[in-house]
Amino acid sequence: MEDLRIIVVSPSAVECSRIKRALAGRSARLVAMSGDPHEAFTLIEGTEPDLVLFSQVVFDRPEFDGMLDLVRAINADWISLHGPGACCPRDATSQARWDKAAPPYAVQCLEDLLDRIDKGVRKRPVSARPFAKPALAPSLSDKIVLIGASTGGIDALLTVLAEFPPNCPPTAIVQHTARGFSQSLVRLLDRRCAAKVVIAEDGLRLEHGMVCVAAGVPGHLRLQRGEGLSCSLREGPEVGGQLPAIDELFRSAVPFANRCIAVLLTGMGSDGAAGLLDLRRAGSATIGQDEATSVVYGMPRIAQELGAVCQQLPLSRIGGTILQLARTGQCAISGSET
Incomplete structure (x- = not known):
């Protein structure tokens, strides 16, 4: 032993x-x-x-x-x-x-x-993360995934990203965490995921098979279109008490909302809820984590109450649902799903 x-x-x-x-x-x-x-x-x-x-x-x-x-x-x-x-x-x-x-x-x-x-009694077994799913079809190249998370978000992100194949849709994440934790968090996610996980940087081009993460950085992550999709990471004041703010990421994608699948995971407060509503109104597929699987049912609860959530799902179903939505491009018409 x-x-x-x-x-x-x-x-x-x-x-x-x-x-x-x-x-x-x-x-x-x-x-x-x-x-x-x-x-x-x-x-x-x-x-x-x-x-x-x-x-x-x-x-x-x-x-x-x-x-x-x-x-x-x-x-x-x-x-x-x-x-x-x-x-x-x-x-x-x-x-x-x-x-x-x-x-x-x-x-x-x-x-x-x-x-x-x-005495030979080990308290907990070591659990293995499931390996990533098979590669997606090239037809999914126009889809973009946006994810916001806070308290309990690291575990939630590992669960969701474990479902992603190596050629997953371009994915941008804002995770609330303390300054100085960014590099370690990205290394952990990259080690556990089939897709390439990188730290969000200003000017970074977001491509298929790439997941960029803004966590504990002194700027807001926003997406912009030009010759492709790129990241903007500029210093600025807190928005709703957060830097980076999930709302800023979500709102930056409103001009191309019909290409987006936006997800709000476990977390305290309300960051991301209003931005998720803006995206849904503009045509995005939106997902909120349910109360039973959230460490803190704050952000997804506010989003659900605002009517920003197309589907409210347990954590175990979110990764697969993202990929399904990427294939079909469809958003649930109304209500929660459990």
């Missing part, structure tokens, strides 16, 4: 020393330690550990939710380095991980977990 791979996110040498002592002689391996949230995000993305330990200091940082989103996406567990609380790790696939009120106490929790592992 393989050792449990652990990353510690703490600036405290004392805490790190305690964890090292707890791991001595156990079926676990300390992969890395960092007290910086941005460095920790990169380490978690690059090593995909089984368990992440967070200190109180990091727990209170604004980047914490973004790191938890990543932990959830790689199907890892996490433990808080402060307590007291229940002595069991938070399962990153559980909604309970978003409750900061009663985090488990780290060392006792870790020792209990290691006891079970030493």
